[in-house]
Amino acid sequence: MEDTYQIVEVAVDYAFNGRFVLDFYQYLKSNKIRRVEIEQFIESSTATNLNNMILELESYLKGNDKQMCEAYGYLTKPQATEIKEYLYHILEDAWRYSRERRPGRPKKKTK
Numbered sequence: 422m423e424d425t426y427q428i429v430e431v432a433v434d435y436a437f438n439g440r441f442v443l444d445f446y447q448y449l450k451s452n453k454i455r456r457v458e459i460e461q462f463i464e465s466s467t468a469t470n471l472n473n474m475i476l477e478l479e480s481y482l483k484g485n486d487k488q489m490c491e492a493y494g495y496l497t498k499p500q501a502t503e504i505k506e507y508l509y510h511i512l513e514d515a516w517r518y519s520r521e522r523r524p525g526r527p528k529k530k531t532k
Contacts, residue, residue, distance in 0.1 A: 428443065445514035456524075475508050
């Protein structure tokens, strides 16, 4: 599971350099991560930091927080928007995978 945290942190670093390399949902499926592990990730400091970065980028995009404008001023608005959406997509993938890995029978598809 530590690999998952490392992969997400490296993907965030790449994102700030303009490279969006991680399809987190596909990573979770291909490595058959257990639901318990993804729940731990969702509650982890890594996921909290992702959420905080998203909020900071939103504040920067609105332009009402001088400190955020100073911190993320090197990014253009389109770059900041793209990074924010990418980070949110990582969290969404974790939530979606967690929902799909719930115990119980899958629903039958009707014809």
